Amino acid sequence: MADFEVPKFREIPIIPEPHPGVMAHSKPFVAKEEFQKPLGYPGELVDNWQEAALDKMKDLLGKYRSLRLFLDICVKCGSCTDKCHYYLGTTDAYNMPVARQDLLRKVYRRYFTFAGKFFGKLGIPGFVGAADLTKEVLDEWYSYFHQCSQCRRCSVFCPYGIDTAEISMAAREIMDSVGLGQKYSNEIIGKVFKVGNNLGLPGPALEDTLEGLEEDVYDDTGVHVRFPLDEEGAEILLVTPSADFFAEPHIDGLIGYAKVFHEVGASWTLSSYASEAANFGMFIGSYENMRKVSLRIRKAAQDLGVKRIIFGECGHAWRVAYSFLNTLAGPFDFLDPNYPVPQHICEYTYGLIKEGRLKFDKSQNDHMVLTFHDSCNVARASRMGDFPGGQFVIPREIIKATCNHFYDMDPDTVYDSTYCCGGGGGLLTDDLIELRVKGALPRMEALKRVVEEHGVTHMAAICAICKSQFTKIFPYYGFELDSIVSVHQLVSNAIILSDQKKAEEEASETAEAAETEE
Amino acid sequence: MPIEVNGKVIETDEEGYLANLNDWSPEVAEAMAKEDGVELTDNHWEVINFLREYYDEYQIAPAVRVLTKAIGKKLGKDKGNSKYLYELFPYGPAKQACKYAGLPKPTGCV
Numbered sequence: 001m002a003d004f005e006v007p008k009f010r011e012i013p014i015i016p017e018p019h020p021g022v023m024a025h026s027k028p029f030v031a032k033e034e035f036q037k038p039l040g041y042p043g044e045l046v047d048n049w050q051e052a053a054l055d056k057m058k059d060l061l062g063k064y065r066s067l068r069l070f071l072d073i074c075v076k077c078g079s080c081t082d083k084c085h086y087y088l089g090t091t092d093a094y095n096m097p098v099a100r101q102d103l104l105r106k107v108y109r110r111y112f113t114f115a116g117k118f119f120g121k122l123g124i125p126g127f128v129g130a131a132d133l134t135k136e137v138l139d140e141w142y143s144y145f146h147q148c149s150q151c152r153r154c155s156v157f158c159p160y161g162i163d164t165a166e167i168s169m170a171a172r173e174i175m176d177s178v179g180l181g182q183k184y185s186n187e188i189i190g191k192v193f194k195v196g197n198n199l200g201l202p203g204p205a206l207e208d209t210l211e212g213l214e215e216d217v218y219d220d221t222g223v224h225v226r227f228p229l230d231e232e233g234a235e236i237l238l239v240t241p242s243a244d245f246f247a248e249p250h251i252d253g254l255i256g257y258a259k260v261f262h263e264v265g266a267s268w269t270l271s272s273y274a275s276e277a278a279n280f281g282m283f284i285g286s287y288e289n290m291r292k293v294s295l296r297i298r299k300a301a302q303d304l305g306v307k308r309i310i311f312g313e314c315g316h317a318w319r320v321a322y323s324f325l326n327t328l329a330g331p332f333d334f335l336d337p338n339y340p341v342p343q344h345i346c347e348y349t350y351g352l353i354k355e356g357r358l359k360f361d362k363s364q365n366d367h368m369v370l371t372f373h374d375s376c377n378v379a380r381a382s383r384m385g386d387f388p389g390g391q392f393v394i395p396r397e398i399i400k401a402t403c404n405h406f407y408d409m410d411p412d413t414v415y416d417s418t419y420c421c422g423g424g425g426g427l428l429t430d431d432l433i434e435l436r437v438k439g440a441l442p443r444m445e446a447l448k449r450v451v452e453e454h455g456v457t458h459m460a461a462i463c464a465i466c467k468s469q470f471t472k473i474f475p476y477y478g479f480e481l482d483s484i485v486s487v488h489q490l491v492s493n494a495i496i497l498s499d500q501k502k503a504e505e506e507a508s509e510t511a512e513a514a515e516t517e518e
Numbered sequence: 519m520p521i522e523v524n525g526k527v528i529e530t531d532e533e534g535y536l537a538n539l540n541d542w543s544p545e546v547a548e549a550m551a552k553e554d555g556v557e558l559t560d561n562h563w564e565v566i567n568f569l570r571e572y573y574d575e576y577q578i579a580p581a582v583r584v585l586t587k588a589i590g591k592k593l594g595k596d597k598g599n600s601k602y603l604y605e606l607f608p609y610g611p612a613k614q615a616c617k618y619a620g621l622p623k624p625t626g627c628v
């Protein structure tokens with residue numbers, strides 16, 4: 001199945017012995033000119049790349065005080081070393097967060113600190129942990145800064161709160177600016193600019209897909225649940241990852257959102273212009289590209305005249321939405337101030353559950369025993385609802401309201417200690433499959449434990465990347481590929497649609513009437 | 519990684535998808551499948567042909583759900599599910615079948 005060794009489950013998850021460089025071969029495809037240019041980057045590695053890279057680093061150090069701070073203050077305490085799923089899964093020492101950071105830090109030291117400049121000129125920069133920016137170093141950057149999913153688990157355990165994600169974002173931005181971009185992320189961002197979403201799904205195809213879903217839901221329930229597109233004057237704009245229109249189990253989550261909106265009679269719409277919640281601009285550390293993607297949502301909201309914006313199940317989109325949207329694309333003073341700007345679909349559904357406006361038949365999910373995978377950007381980079389920890393509590397409360405059987409995984413692997421799925425941060429691409437499989441090890445071990453102890457059959461998630469990653473890598477670890485479900489898929493299964501009840505009652509009345517006539 | 523079909527060299531991208539979608543012919547699909555050690559049966563062709571028809575109309579591959587529904591209609595209900603499609607295309611119906619059908623690779627969080 002694979003031309004690499006799938007890591008074995010560890011009896012006791014001890015910290016593996018480090019093997020420096022065993023993943024040095026792991027590199028994503030480099031973006032060609034056609035994928036670089038639309039983002040404003042050079043088409044190939046520029047001749048004066050070293051000078052350009054240092055200029056960019058200087059620029060970023062000036063813009064982001066945090067970056068300079070993080071590069072300055074690490075004391076090499078070692079807290080982060082065993083916290084990274086990629087280290088645990090690959091055992092490559094450079095995947096210890098501190099070692100990965102140091103690939104950038106040593107260059108920062110060399111050119112931006114007194115000690116580095118001094119010993120660098122003497123030809124012994126290594127004396128102060130500094131290093132010249134050579135082609136080898138650039139290659140190391142390209143390899144190892146694409147072995148960080150920017151999940152920020154290490155930051156939770158860092159006594160200084162050094163954010164590795166910010167460092168890997170900066171490294172990627174520097175590489176992009178000298179013409180060394182990553183194909184997967186950059187091609188996708190280009191598609192958002194051109195077509196409106198990561199998939200490249202044009203308006204008519206989206207319309208056809210949504211019509212198909214209306215038919216499917218009608219066939220299943222006898223209820224005309226609508227999936228409105230580009231409806232001016234709707235109250236709510238739903239912005240969701242385009243994977244929700246395409247992949248499984250994502251699309252079952254989309255059906256869940258629509259059923260919730262239908263049941264409470266909400267006026268909502270999707271937008272073909274802003275048909276993407278994801279924002280890969282964040283993964284490549286590009287403020288400009290992140291802003292351009294975000295502005296599409298603002299424009300769609302204004303053009304359609306909506307009063308509220310709700311985000312579907314997408315991990316990093318929620319980070320961008322919750323933490324950055326107002327800065328990037330605000331102010332949103334044209335929206336209804338009585339609602340959070342923006343709101344998460346889970347927050348919306350949870351609110352309705354608490355108000356008693358949704359009824360569920362939990363037995364519809366009785367064929368499953370559930371656990372929940374906290375997605376890193378939701379868990380560690382945002383909140384949800386109006387209380388601390390809402391991002392952990394709310395999705396679980398929705399699961400418990402819709403399912404009879406739920407068990408959490410090991411506390412060291414959930415909430416803000418959650419392990420990345422292994423495919424986040426712009427790494428969900430087939431050319432990194434070895435990394436993705438290996439990086440999933442800690443999550444797979446935690447899942448295996450609840451499977452054995454509680455008979456868990458399915459894992460729910462609220463992130464398109466997590467869902468696709470697990471679908472792909474489950475079989476490597478002996479799980480069924482469809483053991484991953486959307487949280488709103490559980491809602492969709494269990495929700496009792498009032499219209500369905502009415503339709504069924506009418507049907508049985510008609511049947512009874514027919515019988516009486518006979 | 520160019521592939522050779524009937525003596526003609528056809529350009530593909532790093533992942534084996536056609537560089538120029540107009541280069542596609544049934545022989546191209548056969549050649550790609552052969553490289554993966556897959557023999558294309560009539561059932562594979564049902565999927566490939568549907569993908570090409572859908573792409574002609576919408577310039578994108580169909581959602582997995584749309585595909586499974588269409589295949590279920592053509593080949594019988596027991597085959598209208600993603601499990602069956604994974605049996606035909608073990609690397610994933612969306613990606614592997616798109617490749618053989620000469621469609622671009624679906625991108626994004628899929």
